[in-house]
Amino acid sequence: xxxxxxxxxxxxxxxxxxxxxxxxxxxxxxxxxxxxxxxxxxxxxxxxxxxxxxxxxxxxxxxxxxxxxxxxxxxxxxxxxxxxxxxxxxxxxxxxxxxxxxxxxxxxxxxxxxxxxxxxxxxxxxxxxxxxxxxxxxxxxxxxxxxxxxxxxxxxxxxxxxxxxxxx
Numbered sequence: 626x627x628x629x630x631x632x633x634x635x636x637x638x639x640x641x642x643x644x645x646x647x648x649x650x651x652x653x654x655x656x657x658x659x660x661x662x663x664x665x666x667x668x669x670x671x672x673x674x675x676x677x678x679x680x681x682x683x684x685x686x687x688x689x690x691x692x693x694x695x696x697x698x699x700x701x702x703x704x705x706x707x708x709x710x711x712x713x714x715x716x717x718x719x720x721x722x723x724x725x726x727x728x729x730x731x732x733x734x735x736x737x738x739x740x741x742x743x744x745x746x747x748x749x750x751x752x753x754x755x756x757x758x759x760x761x762x763x764x765x766x767x768x769x770x771x772x773x774x775x776x777x778x779x780x781x782x783x784x785x786x787x788x789x790x791x792x793x
Contacts (some may be wrong), residue, residue, distance in 0.1 A: 628772055630658050632707040633727075639664025639691045641672040641738040641752070642711040646759045648684035653760070654767055661703065663694035672738045674752045698722055707766075707783070711759075712736060728776060730783035732762050762786050 634646035643662035650660030671689050680686050696702060698721030705727040711734050723729075737751035765786045771779065 627657055629656070630706040630771065631661065631703050632658050632709065632766075633661045633663060633694075633697055633705045635663055635665070635694055635708065635710045636712045636736070637665050638668040638736075638738070639693075640668040640670055641675045641736065642734050642755055642759070644671050644675045644689055644691075645678055645752075645756055646709070646711060646763070647689070648679040648682050649756070649759050649763050652682045652684050653763055657767065658763075659703070661697065661705070662689075663692050663697055665694060667691040667693050674737070674748065678752060678756055695721055698724070709783070726776075728779045728783055730780065730787065732759075732787045734758055765789065 632650050634643040634650070636643040639662055643664065647660035647662035650658045668691050670691055676686055676689065679689060697705065702724075704725045705723055706725075708723060708727050708729045710729075710731045713733055734755050735751065737748060737755050740748040740751050742748065766783070769779075769782055774782065
């Protein structure tokens with residue numbers, strides 16, 4: 626039986642990138658990974674385009690909400706095996722203590738929600754680019770023989786996924 630892993634995706638506002646990543650990790654892995662998302666300064670709202678993308682993946686949108694990463698540092702929170710920052714501001718923040726010493730990496734993506742709302746075509750394109758990039762990286766993560774790697778090898782492989790997938 627394959628081991629199950631929890632993965633937390635972090636962004637500053639937890640409204641788009643991390644939400645999409647949560648859904649992709651959970652749906653693509655068929656139970657091997659459970660994706661979670663949170664933000665340093667959550668907006669309190671999930672972006673409507675992110676909701677539409679997640680809904681199309683078959684992920685239950687009622688599970689989604691914009692939330693603080695503090696929730697995952699509290700007692701009783703799910704233990705994370707991996708933490709992936711998706712924006713440069715979240716990468717630079719002082720993160721809470723993560724119980725269990727998860728492997729941490731940065732997979733930077735521009736924020737598709739930052740595009741002018743009146744430019745619908747550009748915003749849709751940006752959201753699709755983020756989804757494709759996240760999908761590529763999560764698929765590479767799923768292909769890793771995680772059970773056979775030590776913590777340093779996992780950290781190196783997570784780091785390499787970011788750089789390798791830029792060229793896919």
